[in-house]
Amino acid sequence: MASYPWAARWCLAASRIAASRSGSRGRPGAGRVATRRSGSERSCVATGRSYLYITVQICNEMGGDMNTSNEDTSNEDTSNEDTSKEAGLGIAIVGAGSVGRALGRGFAGAGHRVTYGVRDPGDPRHAALRDGGAGVASVADATAPADVVVLAVPADAVAAAIASMSLRAGSVLVDATNAVRTPVPDGHDTMGAFVAALVPGGVHVVKAFDTIGAEYLDGHRSAPPQPGAGSPFLPIAGDEAGLVVVERLATELGFDVAVLGDRTAFRIVEDHARLWIHLAFARGWGRSFHFEARRLEARHGVSPA
Numbered sequence: 519m520a521s522y523p524w525a526a527r528w529c530l531a532a533s534r535i536a537a538s539r540s541g542s543r544g545r546p547g548a549g550r551v552a553t554r555r556s557g558s559e560r561s562c563v564a565t566g567r568s569y570l571y572i573t574v575q576i577c578n579e580m581g582g583d584m585n586t587s588n589e590d591t592s593n594e595d596t597s598n599e600d601t602s603k604e605a606g607l608g609i610a611i612v613g614a615g616s617v618g619r620a621l622g623r624g625f626a627g628a629g630h631r632v633t634y635g636v637r638d639p640g641d642p643r644h645a646a647l648r649d650g651g652a653g654v655a656s657v658a659d660a661t662a663p664a665d666v667v668v669l670a671v672p673a674d675a676v677a678a679a680i681a682s683m684s685l686r687a688g689s690v691l692v693d694a695t696n697a698v699r700t701p702v703p704d705g706h707d708t709m710g711a712f713v714a715a716l717v718p719g720g721v722h723v724v725k726a727f728d729t730i731g732a733e734y735l736d737g738h739r740s741a742p743p744q745p746g747a748g749s750p751f752l753p754i755a756g757d758e759a760g761l762v763v764v765e766r767l768a769t770e771l772g773f774d775v776a777v778l779g780d781r782t783a784f785r786i787v788e789d790h791a792r793l794w795i796h797l798a799f800a801r802g803w804g805r806s807f808h809f810e811a812r813r814l815e816a817r818h819g820v821s822p823a
Contacts (some may be wrong), residue, residue: 608666618634618668669713680713686720691717708788710788714781724757729791731806754777754778
């Protein structure tokens, strides 16, 4: 069977965090993993293991191997490798909310040319977006020359936002949206599929940056790295040509990236987002629980491999 270290971390995170939050504080051995768990802890562990099982089964059906950390790339043909890194990519961000602003700061800090696409570029509220050298333009003007376009608007604004874009063939559209309070439009099983159906042919669609809090999207500028926590995990999926670009961008922002597959893997990414939202808010684990999971993993000497 293929190795799935990133997915194993979720199973381990559920058990480790549940154990560390048991009622053992003040008793001998507090902080160690208990051999007996309460009903809520067993449920938490089961959630992590179920997610791992489902993810592995889906990826086995796709024939993918999600362990990208030890791939041998020594014989890969790099003759067509993208060399635009030196000059930086032209990145348009459609959506000036918390996610869009964070990604803009991160990409600009990594040396890329960032332009925000907004409905009214003259609105004085957008003046702060120009901090750090970013530009502000209409959605059409921002997206027309862009190498990468990031869609970071509420789910119910997706169709209108894409209709306003001027996307060129060969560009990459990054879907950073989630249908949390808005159902996915009829005829589509994921937001990623809905977005892909709206863009013209020749545009490479990638699902990314929707599975973690906005404060972790700007390259550790808003939330500095936590000692012993390692890098936050980021799953991405989509068209192959776009994945190469987005994986590089995400790595520049400090993420531990896992490429899950093509467009058929959009659902896995969005399920991951729903799991993060559930654990962070409904379960009360907080927005930084993934870092706590890494620290616990290191503290207890557990290897997810």
